[in-house]
Amino acid sequence: MHFTYSQTPFNYAPKGFDSIQENIPHGKIDSIQYFSKTVGNKRKALIYTPPGYSKKNKYPVLYLLHGIGGDEKEWLKHGKPQVILDNLYAENKAEPMIAVLPNGRAMKDDRAIGNVFDSIKVKAFATFEKDLLNDLIPYIESHFPVISNRETRALAGLSMGGRQSLNFGLANLDTFAWIGGFSSAPNTKSPEVLVPDPDAVKDKLKLLWISCGDMDRLMLFSQRTHEYLEKYNIPHIYYVEPDGKHDFKVWKNDLYHFSQLLFKP
Ligand code: FER
Numbered sequence: 001m002h003f004t005y006s007q008t009p010f011n012y013a014p015k016g017f018d019s020i021q022e023n024i025p026h027g028k029i030d031s032i033q034y035f036s037k038t039v040g041n042k043r044k045a046l047i048y049t050p051p052g053y054s055k056k057n058k059y060p061v062l063y064l065l066h067g068i069g070g071d072e073k074e075w076l077k078h079g080k081p082q083v084i085l086d087n088l089y090a091e092n093k094a095e096p097m098i099a100v101l102p103n104g105r106a107m108k109d110d111r112a113i114g115n116v117f118d119s120i121k122v123k124a125f126a127t128f129e130k131d132l133l134n135d136l137i138p139y140i141e142s143h144f145p146v147i148s149n150r151e152t153r154a155l156a157g158l159s160m161g162g163r164q165s166l167n168f169g170l171a172n173l174d175t176f177a178w179i180g181g182f183s184s185a186p187n188t189k190s191p192e193v194l195v196p197d198p199d200a201v202k203d204k205l206k207l208l209w210i211s212c213g214d215m216d217r218l219m220l221f222s223q224r225t226h227e228y229l230e231k232y233n234i235p236h237i238y239y240v241e242p243d244g245k246h247d248f249k250v251w252k253n254d255l256y257h258f259s260q261l262l263f264k265p
Contacts, residue, residue, distance in 0.1 A: 010239060013256040017087055018080050024090035025051030027082055034139035038131040039106050045136065046072050046101040047144070048082050051089050053096075058147045060263040061140060062099045062178075063132065064255070065157025065164050068125070068185065069116045072103040078248045079158075084256050095263040097154075100140055104157070104164055106131040122187070125160055129168045133175060151206060154262050156180030158251040159218070163188040166210075166225070170194050173204040178262055180209035181222065182254040183246055188221050191228030198232035207261055208236040211254050213244020237261075 027050045036043045050059070064081060066074035075081050081099055088094040103110045107124035115121070141148045155169045155176045156162075162184030169179035181188065188194070195201055201208075208229070212222035219240075226238040239257070244250040 010257050012241070013253045017256050018084055018252050019087075020083050021087060021090065024086060026086050027051050027053065027089075029076065029082055032139075032143070034136055036106070036131050036135040038127060038135055039108060039110075041108055043106075043110065043131070043135075044072055044103060046076060047140075048085065048099040048101070049144075050096040050098070051086060053098075055145045057096070058145050059096060059098045060152035060154070061144075061146050062097050062154040062156065062259065062262060063136075064099055064101055065104045065155070065161025066101070067157075067159035067161055068122070069112050070161075071105065071110065071112045072101050074112075075101050075158075079252050079255065081255055084252060085259060088256070088260060093260050097259075097263060098140075098144060098146060100136070102128075102132065102136055104128045104161055125164060126167075128164060129171075132168065133172065137175070150175055150177045150204075152263065154178035154180070154207075156182065156209070156255075156258055158182040158254075159246065160185045160187075166194055170201065170208075173201060177204060177206040179205070179207065180254070180258045181211070181225070182209075182251050182258075183212045183216055183218055184210070184221050184225070186218060186221055188225065191225050194225065195228065195232070195234065198234050202234055205235070207258075208234070209239070209254075209258050209261075210236055211239035211241065211250075213241045213246065213250045215243055216246045216250070218246060 106128040162181035166181040
C-alpha cells in the first residue's frame with residue numbers, strides 16, 4: 001500500500017461535486033433482492049452501475065454502508081453517491097465500479113423505525129457480517145459482471161456503517177483490500193482487537209481510510225484507531241475534517257475522496 005499519510009492531504013470537495021449535471025453521462029440505480037440464509041428471508045439492496053456499464057466488462061465493487069438510523073436508501077437520499085460518482089467519472093477521476101448499498105440491519109424487520117438504538121437492532125448490525133459475506137456478496141458476484149477477488153472489493157460506511165466496515169473488513173482481509181471508516185461508531189472494536197497483528201495486515205491492505213469531523217462527539221473512536229495504526233506503522237489515511245460534525249456534509253466529502261483512491265494500481 002502506498003498511502004502513508006497520517007494527516008489530511010485533502011481539502012473539502014470542490015463546489016458542485018454533489019450537484020446533478022444534465023450534460024454528462026449518468027449511471028443507473030436499481031433495486032435488487034437477495035435471499036439471506038443468515039436472516040431467513042429476502043432482503044433489499046440498491047445498486048449503482050456506472051455510466052457506460054456493460055455486461056461485457058468486469059467491475060470492482062464498493063459496498064457502501066449506512067448509519068444506525070438509516071437503511072439501504074440512506075446514502076441515496078442524503079449522500080447522493082450516484083451524483084458524486086457520475087461527476088467524478090465525467091472528469092475521469094474514478095475507476096468504473098459498481099456500488100452496492102445494502103441494508104446493514106440484518107434482521108427480519110430491518111426498517112429504521114422505533115428506537116434505532118434498541119439492543120436487538122444494534123445486534124443486527126453485527127449479524128450483517130454473515131449476511132454480507134455469505135449471502136449478499138455471493139449474490140452480487142453471481143448476478144453482475146464483477147471481478148471476484150479481495151483487490152476488487154471495497155467496504156466503507158458512515159458511523160454504524162464505519163464500525164461495520166472496520167470490524168468486518170479488518171477481520172476479513174481475504175475478502176476486502178480497501179476499507180473505509182467514516183465517523184465510525186463507539187462500538188468499533190478497540191484498535192488492539194481490530195488489528196491484533198500489525199505485520200499481518202500491512203501487506204494485505206490496499207487502502208485503510210479513517211476519517212471523522214473534529215466537532216463530532218465520536219471523534220475519539222477514529223482518533224484512537226489512527227494513533228494505534230501510526231504507532232505500529234500501518235499505512236493508512238487519517239482525515240480529520242475541520243468543523244466537521246456527524247452529518248452528510250462530512251460523509252459526502254469522504255466518499256468524494258475515498259472513491260477516487262479505489263481500485264487504482
Ligand atoms: C452510539 C452512538 C452512535 C452507538 C452508535 C452510534 C451503538 C451510531 C451512530 C450512527 O450510526 O450515526 O453510542 O452505539
